[in-house]
Amino acid sequence: MQPAEPAVPAGSRAAGAARVGAGGTLHAPASAPTPARHQRRGALHPGAWWLWALALGTAATRTTNPLLLALLVAVSAYVVVTRRPHAPWSRSYGAFVKLALAVLLVRLLFTTLLGSPIPGTHTLLTLPEVPLPDWAQGIRLGGRVTAEGLTFALYDAMKLATLLICVGAANALANPSRLLKSLPGALYEMGVAVVVALTFAPNLIADVHRLRAARRLRGRPDRGVRGLLQVGLPVLEGALERSVALAAAMDARGYGRTAQVPARVRRTTAALTLGGLLGVCAGTYGLLTAAGGTYGIPVLLAGVAAAVAGLWLGGRRTVRTRYRPDRWDARAWLVTASGATVAALLLLAAARDPAALHPGVIPLTAPTLPLWPAAAVLVGLLPAFVTPAPDPVSTKEPS
Amino acid sequence: MIRFEDVSVTYDGAAEPTVRGVDFEVPEGELVLLAGPSGVGKSTVLGAVGGLVPHFTGGTLRGRVTVAGRDTRTHKPRELADVVGTVGQDPLSHFVTDTVEDELAYGMESLGLAPDVMRRRVEETLDLLGLSDLRSRPIATLSGGQQQRVAIGSVLTPHPEVLVLDEPTSALDPAAAEEVLAVLQRLVHDLGTTVLMAEHRLERVIQYADQVVLLPAPGEAPLLGAPADVMAVSPVYPPVVDLGRLAGWSPLPLTIRDARRRAAPLRERLAGREIPDRTPSPSATLPAPPARRPVTSRWRRRRKHPETPPAPTPYAAEVRSLAVRRDRVQALRHVDLTVSPGETVALMGRNGAGKSTLLSALVGLVEPSAGSVRTGDAVPHRTAPRDLVRRVGLVPQEPRDLLYADTVAAECAAADRDAEAAPGTCRALLSDLLPGITDDTHPRDLSEGQRLTLALSVVLTARPPLLLLDEPTRGLDYAAKARLAGILRALAAEGHAIVLATHDVELAAELAHRVVLLAEGEVIADGPAADVVVASPSYAPQVAKVLAPRKWLTVAQVREALA
Numbered sequence: 037m038q039p040a041e042p043a044v045p046a047g048s049r050a051a052g053a054a055r056v057g058a059g060g061t062l063h064a065p066a067s068a069p070t071p072a073r074h075q076r077r078g079a080l081h082p083g084a085w086w087l088w089a090l091a092l093g094t095a096a097t098r099t100t101n102p103l104l105l106a107l108l109v110a111v112s113a114y115v116v117v118t119r120r121p122h123a124p125w126s127r128s129y130g131a132f133v134k135l136a137l138a139v140l141l142v143r144l145l146f147t148t149l150l151g152s153p154i155p156g157t158h159t160l161l162t163l164p165e166v167p168l169p170d171w172a173q174g175i176r177l178g179g180r181v182t183a184e185g186l187t188f189a190l191y192d193a194m195k196l197a198t199l200l201i202c203v204g205a206a207n208a209l210a211n212p213s214r215l216l217k218s219l220p221g222a223l224y225e226m227g228v229a230v231v232v233a234l235t236f237a238p239n240l241i242a243d244v245h246r247l248r249a250a251r252r253l254r255g256r257p258d259r260g261v262r263g264l265l266q267v268g269l270p271v272l273e274g275a276l277e278r279s280v281a282l283a284a285a286m287d288a289r290g291y292g293r294t295a296q297v298p299a300r301v302r303r304t305t306a307a308l309t310l311g312g313l314l315g316v317c318a319g320t321y322g323l324l325t326a327a328g329g330t331y332g333i334p335v336l337l338a339g340v341a342a343a344v345a346g347l348w349l350g351g352r353r354t355v356r357t358r359y360r361p362d363r364w365d366a367r368a369w370l371v372t373a374s375g376a377t378v379a380a381l382l383l384l385a386a387a388r389d390p391a392a393l394h395p396g397v398i399p400l401t402a403p404t405l406p407l408w409p410a411a412a413v414l415v416g417l418l419p420a421f422v423t424p425a426p427d428p429v430s431t432k433e434p435s
Numbered sequence: 436m437i438r439f440e441d442v443s444v445t446y447d448g449a450a451e452p453t454v455r456g457v458d459f460e461v462p463e464g465e466l467v468l469l470a471g472p473s474g475v476g477k478s479t480v481l482g483a484v485g486g487l488v489p490h491f492t493g494g495t496l497r498g499r500v501t502v503a504g505r506d507t508r509t510h511k512p513r514e515l516a517d518v519v520g521t522v523g524q525d526p527l528s529h530f531v532t533d534t535v536e537d538e539l540a541y542g543m544e545s546l547g548l549a550p551d552v553m554r555r556r557v558e559e560t561l562d563l564l565g566l567s568d569l570r571s572r573p574i575a576t577l578s579g580g581q582q583q584r585v586a587i588g589s590v591l592t593p594h595p596e597v598l599v600l601d602e603p604t605s606a607l608d609p610a611a612a613e614e615v616l617a618v619l620q621r622l623v624h625d626l627g628t629t630v631l632m633a634e635h636r637l638e639r640v641i642q643y644a645d646q647v648v649l650l651p652a653p654g655e656a657p658l659l660g661a662p663a664d665v666m667a668v669s670p671v672y673p674p675v676v677d678l679g680r681l682a683g684w685s686p687l688p689l690t691i692r693d694a695r696r697r698a699a700p701l702r703e704r705l706a707g708r709e710i711p712d713r714t715p716s717p718s719a720t721l722p723a724p725p726a727r728r729p730v731t732s733r734w735r736r737r738r739k740h741p742e743t744p745p746a747p748t749p750y751a752a753e754v755r756s757l758a759v760r761r762d763r764v765q766a767l768r769h770v771d772l773t774v775s776p777g778e779t780v781a782l783m784g785r786n787g788a789g790k791s792t793l794l795s796a797l798v799g800l801v802e803p804s805a806g807s808v809r810t811g812d813a814v815p816h817r818t819a820p821r822d823l824v825r826r827v828g829l830v831p832q833e834p835r836d837l838l839y840a841d842t843v844a845a846e847c848a849a850a851d852r853d854a855e856a857a858p859g860t861c862r863a864l865l866s867d868l869l870p871g872i873t874d875d876t877h878p879r880d881l882s883e884g885q886r887l888t889l890a891l892s893v894v895l896t897a898r899p900p901l902l903l904l905d906e907p908t909r910g911l912d913y914a915a916k917a918r919l920a921g922i923l924r925a926l927a928a929e930g931h932a933i934v935l936a937t938h939d940v941e942l943a944a945e946l947a948h949r950v951v952l953l954a955e956g957e958v959i960a961d962g963p964a965a966d967v968v969v970a971s972p973s974y975a976p977q978v979a980k981v982l983a984p985r986k987w988l989t990v991a992q993v994r995e996a997l998a
Contacts, residue, residue, distance in 0.1 A: 123533075123573045213533055232531065238575060239527075249800050250836035255824035255853040255897065270839060281528035284491045289531070289590065290516030290545030355547035359540030360554065 082210030084368035089206035091375030095382040096198035099393040100191040121426040132204020136197035143193035156182030221351030309346030315339020374418035381412035437461040442498035456656035464627040471650035477633040485521040486512040520590025580611030600632035608785040638673035751932030757806035766792040781943035782936040784953035790936035828894035829903040844874035854897035865892040884915030944976035944988040
């Protein structure tokens, strides 16, 4: 455990630290942190993590080979374990892994109960079959459970589970609120609303814990559904009060200050945004109907362009600036490229050697690990080496 | 810099104005303290500076408030954001972002400062407040003192000319409070920032104030003056002023140093006198033993065979080599503590030292990872809540957590049911402790002190021999604190064992027979209050510092000895 109150470095205190300089700004004491500390630690662009994880997920959809899928999960898990920051949001990885396991189990359960379209000869067990009326033809309840059917279901479910775990990896590695900060200026206020909502969820959970503990102090059972329901109202009241207090604090700190924009610019912004959205709708309609093949794409493109211009112009109304925006640097390119390479190579492999990526279930054979696709998956480990390590563990200090 | 011109504020639905006739001016670069009992409208006056009253809270403001020449009638809070920085009572509800560095930058981003300016100021502020090691930490993982410093830092970065703080040190341990006050002092002296703050714990802040604005009673016009002059007439005053008044010193000393210089005659007068003894009276007897119910807990039902009736212990609480882990953190290690009936023990230590965890272990909210906890004859975390309330009661840090009902009467009825006590027990207790609360009041409308007393009555309904209080004096003014001290002393005399976790050294000096100091989850000192608190400069009460080397702890002791 770390000491709760870090001692202020003796130097900064003794020096009185702050001296008034030109323009009334504060000067940092001479013992300022070294420049290396000024780098935002683990500051890979959150978008890069998302692209990397989604690319791994795409690769997972190209194969049902359990060994390759397990390798994909291992690769993403390794990167998560070595590179996730010690922050509340990065705990979501465990939740995603549990969800993936649940998907796996549910799929196997359904195959067992409802049977499988895969014909098979290796009968594992026979459940009593429920006779169904004629109109329910094609549906079976109970009956033979074959090894082939179960294996096929397992492979299929593993694909989905891997995809989920990859999304979980992105959630654990990239701070969701930093991703929202990359939104264009005109959408800033919406982004803040989402960030506030994101920080509120953990607070709500903490409130529920605290109030359930308080129920115990009153001599009422602190477990069970009733206990949870009875704290519902106080929790909501608390959340409401906190949001009012937060709104006041945000207002007092300048949230919602807007710049004076000439009326002409305002009108142009509205026209561009509205026109752009209309264009997008019309273009999509054109693309989807047979008759509009010719005008579909150009109208869609024009609509998108107008909408983007509208957003850009709308951004001029906000006076706010950005503190240390995440830069899309070489490391971000490397991380994205490693993910893209995995996806591309597996796409290629799936086209050239489909048998290796989709091991057969009839007849039942043990899957083999195809060498080249496996090597391709390992490229996805690159982020574990090119991104900076997270800060050492930061622990919650009880108050 | 800040100018109130005959201001009165009436909230919607209130018959009387909350504050009236407020007319004063705060010159540039001064630290002005807003003092007064609870409920006189200190927060309203503070809110009016930043424009939150009335723009945000509603209500009617008469008169005129100007800050740096801007009238708050025509400027909304967001348009004052560059000149006024406001930090409210609860730092957690102030944070918009999730990491320290982003939080410091947030205000500047809203004001549209240039990126290089923002970068420089964030670094400066991190150093100024000693936060540079925490820069990338999620705010939720910081301790109370760290959060308070981040909250102050977050309003400092836009370089406001005026800083408004509502109880900045209430939740902090003495050392963290001094750190925050040192920062404020530095801002006032080096940057010429104007600071207006309200604080109940005058002993911590009065020596830093250039002027004091006293709101003597609800609806009364404020009094502005030099701290010593105002303290001479104020209904709220720190112990050092109390001692000064007792000794008839004029002008009144506000700091320990001033008081020590003039205390020589007083020390001489006290030299031959006995310090009033405060050990628990041996005649104290336990309250009636709690009724045993046939089946005590699920656990006992399951393991009935090896169960032998527990040997009666002489202690109300007994903790042996207790260790607790919470979220991968070793919150307590190897703690030994015994509390006898009739004894009052104060748990002290900095924020995060494990005080609350120890209290939670005593009521079974956390399970020990090693060692044992017993409260009377029960093992708390294995006893059903229904039985446990008759052995130990905890008033949590936020007494409101204990209260669910819409009215005081309903709350008391529910408490009687929970404790299986005779109907009316809780209500009778409450009327005893605090006369004048009507049945149909909503617990939310009570003042902090009243709410604490209500929660205390709810807990006492089950007559637990062991009573625990977590930070009971947060937000209480001196009158409410004195009333609480009286109640707790009476309970101890009846034989209740009391354990309080507190940062309030004056309360500990007033009440505790024994003080236990915790640091990093370990007991570092355990002994009679006089010995432990006097030995440590940050935990010594003001009277002890003034009258050292003898161990006088409170003004009441001195008064008694002189009488």
